[in-house]
Amino acid sequence: MQHVLRTRGNSAQDKNKKHVPNVPPIIYDDMQVPYEKGAFLGEGGFAHCFEFRKLDCNDRLAVKVVPKVILLKSTAREKLTREVEIHRQLSHRNIVQFHHFFEDSQNVYFTLELCSKNSLMELNKQRGPLTEHEARFYTIQVAEGVKHLHNLQIIHRDLKLGNLFLNEHLQVKIGDFGLATFCEKNEKKMTRGGTPNYIAPEVLNETGHAFEVDIWAIGCILYVLLFGSPPFESRRVQETYVRIKNNDYVVPENASPTANRLIRSLLDPVPDRRPTAEAVLLDQFFKTTIEPTYPPVHQQLHKEQDVKYFAPINPVLPHVEEPISPIYQEVANEETSEIRRFVKTEQASSFGDELSQLQAQISHILQNVVASKNKSSTRFGLNHSPEATPIFWVSQWVHFPNHGIGYRLCENSSGMLFNDNTQMKVNSAGNQLTFVDENNTEQFYTMNDQVPMNLQTKINIFSNVQSYMNTHLEADTHLEAEDQCVNKVPPLRNFARLPTIQNWFETKSAVIFHLSNGTVQINFLDHVKMVLCPLLKSVTFIEENKRVSTFTFANILTNSCPKKYLSRIEYAQAKIKLLRPTNNQEHVVYVDSPCRPTTSNTAHGAPLASSRYLA
Numbered sequence: 294m295q296h297v298l299r300t301r302g303n304s305a306q307d308k309n310k311k312h313v314p315n316v317p318p319i320i321y322d323d324m325q326v327p328y329e330k331g332a333f334l335g336e337g338g339f340a341h342c343f344e345f346r347k348l349d350c351n352d353r354l355a356v357k358v359v360p361k362v363i364l365l366k367s368t369a370r371e372k373l374t375r376e377v378e379i380h381r382q383l384s385h386r387n388i389v390q391f392h393h394f395f396e397d398s399q400n401v402y403f404t405l406e407l408c409s410k411n412s413l414m415e416l417n418k419q420r421g422p423l424t425e426h427e428a429r430f431y432t433i434q435v436a437e438g439v440k441h442l443h444n445l446q447i448i449h450r451d452l453k454l455g456n457l458f459l460n461e462h463l464q465v466k467i468g469d470f471g472l473a474t475f476c477e478k479n480e481k482k483m484t485r486g487g488t489p490n491y492i493a494p495e496v497l498n499e500t501g502h503a504f505e506v507d508i509w510a511i512g513c514i515l516y517v518l519l520f521g522s523p524p525f526e527s528r529r530v531q532e533t534y535v536r537i538k539n540n541d542y543v544v545p546e547n548a549s550p551t552a553n554r555l556i557r558s559l560l561d562p563v564p565d566r567r568p569t570a571e572a573v574l575l576d577q578f579f580k581t582t583i584e585p586t587y588p589p590v591h592q593q594l595h596k597e598q599d600v601k602y603f604a605p606i607n608p609v610l611p612h613v614e615e616p617i618s619p620i621y622q623e624v625a626n627e628e629t630s631e632i633r634r635f636v637k638t639e640q641a642s643s644f645g646d647e648l649s650q651l652q653a654q655i656s657h658i659l660q661n662v663v664a665s666k667n668k669s670s671t672r673f674g675l676n677h678s679p680e681a682t683p684i685f686w687v688s689q690w691v692h693f694p695n696h697g698i699g700y701r702l703c704e705n706s707s708g709m710l711f712n713d714n715t716q717m718k719v720n721s722a723g724n725q726l727t728f729v730d731e732n733n734t735e736q737f738y739t740m741n742d743q744v745p746m747n748l749q750t751k752i753n754i755f756s757n758v759q760s761y762m763n764t765h766l767e768a769d770t771h772l773e774a775e776d777q778c779v780n781k782v783p784p785l786r787n788f789a790r791l792p793t794i795q796n797w798f799e800t801k802s803a804v805i806f807h808l809s810n811g812t813v814q815i816n817f818l819d820h821v822k823m824v825l826c827p828l829l830k831s832v833t834f835i836e837e838n839k840r841v842s843t844f845t846f847a848n849i850l851t852n853s854c855p856k857k858y859l860s861r862i863e864y865a866q867a868k869i870k871l872l873r874p875t876n877n878q879e880h881v882v883y884v885d886s887p888c889r890p891t892t893s894n895t896a897h898g899a900p901l902a903s904s905r906y907l908a
């Protein structure tokens with residue numbers, strides 16, 4: 294009986310690892326098409342993987358390189374042959390696409406679909422437990438891929454987070470077919486293989502196994518996604534095996550009943566009782582929401598290397614009727630080397646004037662304040678003006694690339710700007726919903742109203758976003774005014790019309806929001822927020838320690854401004870210029886910033902991803 298067990302630090306693999314391939318900068322496939330070598334992507338027990346660019350079409354690909362010297366060993370040769378034989382037959386959206394297989398004198402190469410966001414393993418390391426809808430989103434894709442494999446009589450036999458790759462749209466792609474095998478309907482395989490934490494009991498018991506081992510692995514995968522670590526994990530591999538054989542695991546109490554039930558059925562010790570991949574997809578767990586949402590890019594600002602995360606994405610709003618996709622164009626701005634994305638929209642702008650007024654006001658202030666920079670604030674004449682503190686600012690935000698940006702305002706109302714430029718907002722009591730369509734027409738619903746069916750999908754997405762913000766992000770509460778006056782809230786607060794985020798973009802140092810009431814807010818990487826209110830002609834700073842200071846423009850013009858805020862006002866001047874009225878709306882802008890935040894971001898909630906995952 295063969296034993297092909299995969300453990301970290303497995304000595305056979307370690308030996309292979311010493312064979313670091315010598316990879317030329319240009320390689321040629323069988324058709325003599327050249328490929329140019331790019332970044333190193335990662336290594337496994339046998340292969341090193343690099344990004345390559347196919348020079349005849351500029352496509353970016355992953356190329357797995359295996360030094361031929363490794364293939365002198367028959368086991369390695371068999372593994373590779375099986376892998377290629379099976380993988381090349383597959384074509385499915387949840388399976389890494391195999392393209393070509395070729396060799397030169399030193400190495401064999403296989404070119405694969407590039408999965409630039411690494412794998413679910415890195416996601417798990419960074420995030421730990423995911424929300425249930427995130428776990429659902431990934432697991433459903435794994436099950437889709439597995440269903441395809443099983444329909445083709447293929448068992449993967451090594452499903453685990455590290456073999457579930459993510460492309461730039463965070464689509465799951467099953468990869469690494471090194472242990473995969475064809476299996477007849479009633480056939481039982483005897484080869485003992487897999488990765489300890491994910492291995493099924495029938496493999497350990499050597500009673501023969503088939504397709505059900507992949508279902509067991511899906512159970513382990515769902516468990517790790519939901520609770521952070523594998524169900525049978527122990528300090529020693531042998532203990533893990535004992536626990537697997539005894540079906541000794543605990544579903545944490547915070548699991549929903551549907552998640553609990555599904556995990557138990559997937560991790561059933563009797564293989565025949567486990568659901569098929571097809572049945573998994575029909576499970577109640579996946580019906581909990583209409584649309585599993587994409588994992589968000591949240592309130593964390595992104596480090597320099599993270600910027601690529603926002604490389605062109607296709608904003609797709611599922612189930613929303615045509616036309617849904619804004620047209621993105623990338624425009625390089627020579628002056629600031631920015632990359633901008635414009636969302637073409639017919640929406641009329643009523644805020645252009647306020648924006649240009651604000652731009653003019655800020656420039657005017659700056660000319661005066663910055664010109665007298667060295668003078669610094671007298672501190673005697675400069676008064677806090679809490680009565681000019683804006684009524685609304687953004688206290689939480691979360692960006693779901695495939696859906697849009699969700700946010701909560703400081704008075705606890707929340708909203709969402711969808712990628713198709715429609716909006717939804719809900720008042721702080723949660724009983725009034727407003728939908729703003731592409732033409733800026735508002736539809737208003739109360740609890741008693743029947744909401745049209747065509748809004749249901751967006752409502753579902755929006756409510757997922759709200760619950761994400763509730764569970765993962767901290768709101769601006771318990772603010773303290775510099776002079777204890779901020780609580781003297783103008784009575785208008787309760788009656789004011791809720792603004793929406795009209796326009797927003799990110800830089801390397803800040804995220805900048807333009808609200809529909811004209812307010813411009815800049816959240817800096819060091820957690821200081823700056824809220825510029827053209828209506829009240831004031832600027833408010835909210836420090837990380839929640840202290841709030843508001844100054845009127847007039848006051849600043851006469852008495853300058855605290856030195857510590859000068860660079861931020863300068864920054865605002867530069868960035869406000871980049872805002873455009875909504876009929877030429879920008880969603881995301883990257884700029885090299887003159888303002889250097891003092892700390893890196895430590896926003897609340899675990900970071901979404903590792904550097905590579907986001908790189």
Ligand SMILES: Nc1ncnc2c1ncn2[C@@H]1O[C@H](COP(=O)(O)OP(=O)(O)OP(=O)(O)O)[C@@H](O)[C@H]1O
Pocket residue numbers: 306334335336337338339340341342355389405406407408409411458468469471
């Ligand atoms: N399609 C891909 N896109 C991006 N990176 C990839 C891709 N395939 C593999 N990689 C990277 O290369 C690494 C090695 O790949 P893989 O695990 O498939 O190699 P292997 O040697 O066959 O592994 P194993 O030891 O598990 O058999 C992965 O961990 C991953 O970082």
